[in-house]
Amino acid sequence: MEKVDVIVVGGGLAGLSAAYGLAAEGLEVILIERGDYSGAKNVTGGRLYVSPIRNMYPELWEDAPFERPVTREFITLMGEGNSTTIEFAADKFAAQPYQSYTVLRATFDLWLSEQVMEKGGMVIVKQRVDDLIKEGDKVIGIRAGEDEIGADITIIAEGVLGLVANKAGLRELPSWKDHAVGFKETLELPKEVIDNRWHLAPDEGAAHLFMGGVTKGMLGGGFLYTNKESISLGIVLGMKDAKERVDKIDIYTLLDDFKANPTIAPLVADGELVEYSAHVISEAGLSGIPQLWGDGYLMTGDAAGLALNQLYTVRGMDFAVASGYYAAQAIIEGKKQNDLDAVGPAYEKMMKESWVLKDFETAKNILHFIENPRIFSHYPNAVGRLFDRVFTLNDQPTDSIYTKVMSSVKKDFMNVTTAKELLGMRKI
Amino acid sequence: MKIIVPVKTNPDLQMVRIKNRQPVLEAVPYILGDLDKNAVEAALQLQAEAGDTQVIALTLNQGNRKIKDTMKEALAMGADEAYIVTDDALVDTDQAGKALAIAKAIETIGGADVIIFGEGSHDGYSGQVGPRVAELLGVPEIGFARKLTPGGPGIQAERSMGDFIEVLEAPLPIVITVASEINEPRIPTLMNIMKAGKKPSTDWTLADLGLEAADVAPKNKILSNLAEEQDRKNIMLEGDVNAQVAALIDALTREGVLEA
Numbered sequence: 243m244e245k246v247d248v249i250v251v252g253g254g255l256a257g258l259s260a261a262y263g264l265a266a267e268g269l270e271v272i273l274i275e276r277g278d279y280s281g282a283k284n285v286t287g288g289r290l291y292v293s294p295i296r297n298m299y300p301e302l303w304e305d306a307p308f309e310r311p312v313t314r315e316f317i318t319l320m321g322e323g324n325s326t327t328i329e330f331a332a333d334k335f336a337a338q339p340y341q342s343y344t345v346l347r348a349t350f351d352l353w354l355s356e357q358v359m360e361k362g363g364m365v366i367v368k369q370r371v372d373d374l375i376k377e378g379d380k381v382i383g384i385r386a387g388e389d390e391i392g393a394d395i396t397i398i399a400e401g402v403l404g405l406v407a408n409k410a411g412l413r414e415l416p417s418w419k420d421h422a423v424g425f426k427e428t429l430e431l432p433k434e435v436i437d438n439r440w441h442l443a444p445d446e447g448a449a450h451l452f453m454g455g456v457t458k459g460m461l462g463g464g465f466l467y468t469n470k471e472s473i474s475l476g477i478v479l480g481m482k483d484a485k486e487r488v489d490k491i492d493i494y495t496l497l498d499d500f501k502a503n504p505t506i507a508p509l510v511a512d513g514e515l516v517e518y519s520a521h522v523i524s525e526a527g528l529s530g531i532p533q534l535w536g537d538g539y540l541m542t543g544d545a546a547g548l549a550l551n552q553l554y555t556v557r558g559m560d561f562a563v564a565s566g567y568y569a570a571q572a573i574i575e576g577k578k579q580n581d582l583d584a585v586g587p588a589y590e591k592m593m594k595e596s597w598v599l600k601d602f603e604t605a606k607n608i609l610h611f612i613e614n615p616r617i618f619s620h621y622p623n624a625v626g627r628l629f630d631r632v633f634t635l636n637d638q639p640t641d642s643i644y645t646k647v648m649s650s651v652k653k654d655f656m657n658v659t660t661a662k663e664l665l666g667m668r669k670i
Numbered sequence: 671m672k673i674i675v676p677v678k679t680n681p682d683l684q685m686v687r688i689k690n691r692q693p694v695l696e697a698v699p700y701i702l703g704d705l706d707k708n709a710v711e712a713a714l715q716l717q718a719e720a721g722d723t724q725v726i727a728l729t730l731n732q733g734n735r736k737i738k739d740t741m742k743e744a745l746a747m748g749a750d751e752a753y754i755v756t757d758d759a760l761v762d763t764d765q766a767g768k769a770l771a772i773a774k775a776i777e778t779i780g781g782a783d784v785i786i787f788g789e790g791s792h793d794g795y796s797g798q799v800g801p802r803v804a805e806l807l808g809v810p811e812i813g814f815a816r817k818l819t820p821g822g823p824g825i826q827a828e829r830s831m832g833d834f835i836e837v838l839e840a841p842l843p844i845v846i847t848v849a850s851e852i853n854e855p856r857i858p859t860l861m862n863i864m865k866a867g868k869k870p871s872t873d874w875t876l877a878d879l880g881l882e883a884a885d886v887a888p889k890n891k892i893l894s895n896l897a898e899e900q901d902r903k904n905i906m907l908e909g910d911v912n913a914q915v916a917a918l919i920d921a922l923t924r925e926g927v928l929e930a
């Protein structure tokens with residue numbers, strides 16, 4: 243059996259990041275991706291937080307094919323018959339170094355795979371890893387079709403479904419109940435139209451999130467990210483909630499309803515549909531992270547459950563890059579010390595001591611918090627009702643502003659349930 | 671025997687979008703077309719039957735910045751060696767220019783016994799380059815072969831003529847274009863992909879072939895290249911389901927799609 247230093251299963255951001263780090267140090271690494279090329283099938287919402295990963299591969303981000311830096315944040319609460327939008331801009335977000343960028347994976351992952359090859363890593367596409375080869379409990383390589391290749395360490399970066407790891411008995415199949423489904427459209431619009439619709443200076447970008455009516459009150463939300471000459475528009479929906487709460491809604495009609503909503507319609511008007519995609523995201527948080535390593539292998543990215551719903555954003559790409567980076571660092575060190583047994587523990591230690599697993603720790607109660615249906619139905623409507631009263635004037639004597647606000651607040655916010663929910667918020 | 675397979679790398683047509691009736695080629699990866707893979711496969715099968723045969727893949731780089739990777743597909747399928755001619759003058763050349771460059775490259779390689787082309791290129795599909803190369807090299811040509819066997823004075827080829835099948839024998843050297851039905855191109859295995867990186871690949875420019883930019887300057891000019899436009903009828907049917915179904919049947923009948 244032919245043997246190399248490291249085999250990487252899967253060429254998304256996690257796998258590519260690991261392969262890049264290893265190739266840059268001169269290790270013999272082979273990455274195997276089943277898609278036509280890296281990025282061909284990879285789905286994301288669209289926002290990569292670069293701040294957390296900037297120092298990992300500082301030379302990389304300079305020339306990376308980002309779409310736009312996010313300089314403006316929008317949050318829209320969609321009530322019944324109304325919507326409330328908060329727009330936030332801060333000077334610091336509009337200045338270098340930008341903390342986050344919108345990205346399109348087809349371009350971004352393909353570019354990263356080219357960087358890997360430039361460093362001498364081998365990226366093999368259109369090949370599927372069928373199984374891992376084991377010797378006792380130790381993973382010693384992979385099988386693809388008739389071919390077997392051995393490796394000192396196999397990095398599992400196959401994404402959220404975890405089929406390869408499961409088949410080899412390394413982890414349970416993730417439960418659908420802990421997952422959300424995301425579907426998205428990429429709509430092409432001229433640069434200037436995007437600038438105008440989101441109040442952007444040229445080359446600056448917006449992140450726009452939607453809660454409430456967009457999911458018909460189900461756990462989840464809508465997102466809209468501005469790319470250079472397109473927008474990524476999508477919905478993320480908790481599967482358990484979707485099944486339990488509103489069994490009758492065909493979830494794929496949500497996106498059309500969303501686009502037809504009077505608040506959204508003018509934002510997406512004339513957008514030409516150029517791509518449709520759908521994908522699964524882990525919402526299990528900390529509890530969805532399996533054992534990060536075992537004899538002969540490391541798990542990274544979505545394959546290791548490293549995606550996080552932080553309510554105002556879904557993160558996963560930064561975790562994917564970071565876990566790939568730490569996996570590479572651990573292997574490089576193990577090779578140097580000629581101690582491969584130390585690789586797994588070293589990887590786990592780096593992940594635990596860095597922001598990666600700490601952020602999961604911090605967010606561990608968010609999931610419980612957002613399982614509360616009121617967040618996606620009551621509050622978006624309550625806020626809408628409040629402003630509805632404030633702004634309404636008719637042929638009846640009008641109430642004072644104070645009365646208007648207080649009656650709304652009393653009715654919708656000053657109750658035991660909301661008080662409890664406020665207390666609950668301290669945990670997130 | 672020495673077999674040269676001139677192949678073309680072209681934008682992955684599945685990834686090309688049409689905007690304002692023009693293809694959007696930006697960021698579209700290049701691939702080896704299926705018709706070119708038929709030619710490579712035919713060469714490999716001949717090699718397997720004839721034994722002691724060398725298969726060389728040859729390409730002109732027409733703006734594919736990752737041509738080496740694309741050519742690895744031919745090497746991974748089993749070709750022994752690759753030659754890549756890169757020159758700015760080749761980007762906008764026409765079939766005559768391409769044929770000249772390919773013929774010169776074949777001569778520079780030292781000639782070949784069999785030169786196999788696909789039936790046409792995956793994108794332009796003019797089907798001209800093979801016959802033109804035969805003319806330039808002064809060797810016979812068999813077009814649209816659907817079966818090849820070594821034998822007779824050199825090679826036997828079958829062509830489908832619709833009602834009957836023509837079987838031809840020809841001495842070598844010869845140029846052959848193969849019809850897409852001739853074979854199902856093999857999908858390279860992981861091992862062969864890994865080995866492909868280690869196979870020899872030679873880079874040339876036009877100067878290496880003794881040519882200048884002027885020699886391949888296009889003799890014809892493309893005035894426009896537009897996607898076909900289809901007029902839709904854009905009929906909206908109104909009313910309840912029954913009325914809509916009746917109206918639809920009526921409309922389809924009037925179009926002659928349904929029989930009254």
Ligand SMILES: Cc1cc2nc3c(=O)[nH]c(=O)nc-3n(C[C@H](O)[C@H](O)[C@H](O)COP(=O)(O)OP(=O)(O)OC[C@H]3O[C@@H](n4cnc5c(N)ncnc54)[C@H](O)[C@@H]3O)c2cc1C
Pocket residue numbers: 251252253254255256257274275276277280281283284285286287288289290291369370371372399400401402406423424425426476477478520521522523542543544545548549556557558559560562
């Ligand atoms: C709708 C949606 C919105 C999101 N929004 C954001 C966001 O805005 N910001 C953010 O940071 N994160 C976001 N995420 C999460 C983020 O996209 C993921 O966490 C990230 O893509 C994970 O990268 P990965 O490399 O681990 O997995 P993937 O990108 O899924 O890559 C896995 C790769 O492995 C390959 N593969 C699988 N099995 C095999 C096999 N057997 N053999 C060979 N190859 C194989 C696949 O083809 C794939 O290319 C979002 C996710 C979704 C679905």
